[in-house]
Amino acid sequence: MGRLSQGINLVRATFFVLRKDKQLVFFPLISGVAFILILIAFITPLVSVGTLTTNGISNPYAFYPALFLFYLISYAVVIFFNAGLITCAHIRLTGGDPSIHDGWENAVRHIRPIIAWALISATVGLILQIIADRAGAAGEVIRGIVGGLWSLITFFVIPVLVFEEKGVADAIKESWGLFKRTWGENVIGQISLALPFVAIGALVIVAAVAVALVGNPVLAVAALVVAIILIAALGIVYTALHGIFVAALYVYAQSGEVPSGFQRGLVEGAFAPKKPKKGVVGGQI
Numbered sequence: 301m302g303r304l305s306q307g308i309n310l311v312r313a314t315f316f317v318l319r320k321d322k323q324l325v326f327f328p329l330i331s332g333v334a335f336i337l338i339l340i341a342f343i344t345p346l347v348s349v350g351t352l353t354t355n356g357i358s359n360p361y362a363f364y365p366a367l368f369l370f371y372l373i374s375y376a377v378v379i380f381f382n383a384g385l386i387t388c389a390h391i392r393l394t395g396g397d398p399s400i401h402d403g404w405e406n407a408v409r410h411i412r413p414i415i416a417w418a419l420i421s422a423t424v425g426l427i428l429q430i431i432a433d434r435a436g437a438a439g440e441v442i443r444g445i446v447g448g449l450w451s452l453i454t455f456f457v458i459p460v461l462v463f464e465e466k467g468v469a470d471a472i473k474e475s476w477g478l479f480k481r482t483w484g485e486n487v488i489g490q491i492s493l494a495l496p497f498v499a500i501g502a503l504v505i506v507a508a509v510a511v512a513l514v515g516n517p518v519l520a521v522a523a524l525v526v527a528i529i530l531i532a533a534l535g536i537v538y539t540a541l542h543g544i545f546v547a548a549l550y551v552y553a554q555s556g557e558v559p560s561g562f563q564r565g566l567v568e569g570a571f572a573p574k575k576p577k578k579g580v581v582g583g584q585i
Contacts, residue, residue, distance in 0.1 A: 314493070314544040318537075321392055324385055326400050328539035331381035332532065335374055342370045360433075367429065371422035379414050379421070382543060383407040383462050389547035390463065393559030406462055413461045416468045424450060455479055455486060459550040478553045489545055497538045504530045 318324060346366060384403030391398035407414065428447055432439040456475035460466055466474060479486060504527050511523035551559045 314541045314548065317389065317392055317544045317548075318540055321388065321398060323400055324388055324540045324543070325536050327381040327385035327388075327403060327543070328536045331378055331539070332536060334377045334381075338370065338374050338377065342366060364426065364430065368422055368426045371425045372418055375421045375425070376415055376418035379418050379458060380407050380411070382539075383410060383414060383458050385540065385543035386459050386547045386550075387462060389544040390459065390551065393544075393547055393551050410462045413468060413471070417457060417461060417471070420468060452479060452483075452486070455546065456550055456553075459546060463550075478550065482549050482553050486549060489549070490542075493541060493545060494538070497534050501531055501534055504534075 346363065384400075384407040386403075387406040388398035388400070388403040391402055428443040432443040435442065453476050454472055456478040457468075457471045460471040460474045460478075461468070464471070464474065508523040508527035512520040514520075548559050551557070
């Protein structure tokens with residue numbers, strides 16, 4: 301219960317940071333638009349040549365190399381903008397006043413490790429996809445479990461890459477160490493952060509379906525458009541808050557200090573320094 305309360309308080313505090321720096325939504329907005337364009341650019345030729353059909357994959361020898369390239373480019377774009385977002389959040393949480401240029405500049409400066417990390421992420425993603433395709437339902441379970449564990453272990457890779465000037469292998473190792481220190485707040489915080497957005501998204505979908513069942517095609521199209529816009533907006537806000545969440549956990553795990561962008565009254569219980577165990581550096585949440 302203590303960890304649950306701490307995780308919820310930590311998530312609540314991210315909203316206050318976003319209210320101060322609304323420009324942080326620039327990064328997930330541009331990243332989302334870029335991802336959609338990349339997706340269209342890859343799906344269109346695969347469908348046109350018959351590699352990807354409604355019945356599945358007709359030519360895996362052409363599909364999987366294309367899928368790897370898609371993963372590589374899309375991961376590189378998403379990681380680049382996440383690096384910019386986390387940079388700005390980190391500046392705010394450590395007492396600075398960030399601008400979009402600050403995040404963009406730091407992401408550009410670390411473009412090589414970002415691409416290297418995208419290459420590793422794309423390789424892992426392709427392997428998990430192949431397992432899911434070849435092993436059926438069991439493969440989907442394996443992909444879900446392994447993919448979930450991988451995302452937790454590598455949760456702090458981006459801040460380590462852009463703030464500690466480490467290589468990808470060392471960043472993964474450091475991310476695992478940081479995760480072990482904050483695993484409870486990490487997992488609970490992510491769930492607490494996602495639940496409101498999932499609930500609101502579900503309500504939007506239910507409302508759109510209800511309007512469509514009225515039978516008026518104009519209203520049905522309007523409801524669909526509004527639902528898409530609202531869900532996209534939810535995704536943008538969620539991504540911005542998640543970036544702040546990553547930066548906040550990283551700052552506290554490294555320094556043991558309450559990030560300055562947070563209201564102490566909200567996080568006083570969550571950020572309660574504990575006596576570190578032997579060999580552990582930094583604070584505990």
